[in-house]
Amino acid sequence: MQAIRIPEEHWGKVWRTLVAAGPLTCIGPPPVYLVSQLRLLRRKKLPFEIVPLPDGRKAGRNHA
Numbered sequence: 001m002q003a004i005r006i007p008e009e010h011w012g013k014v015w016r017t018l019v020a021a022g023p024l025t026c027i028g029p030p031p032v033y034l035v036s037q038l039r040l041l042r043r044k045k046l047p048f049e050i051v052p053l054p055d056g057r058k059a060g061r062n063h064a
Contacts, residue, residue, distance in 0.1 A: 003027065004035055004038075004049060005048065013046065017037075018035055
């Protein structure tokens with residue numbers, strides 16, 4: 001899963017696409033979301049910004 005921020009001016013369209021595609025979680029007071037559908041957003045050419053997780057760790061699996 002990856003943490004993203006959705007640009008305010010495109011929020012509605014991106015949000016509807018994400019909700020239709022599967023689960024997502026809001027993880028911060030500034031709207032930051034954990035999503036797994038980055039390929040879908042890229043394929044539809046929808047804008048988003050990848051951001052670090054609030055605790056400073058990178059998103060993804062723990063390979064320890």
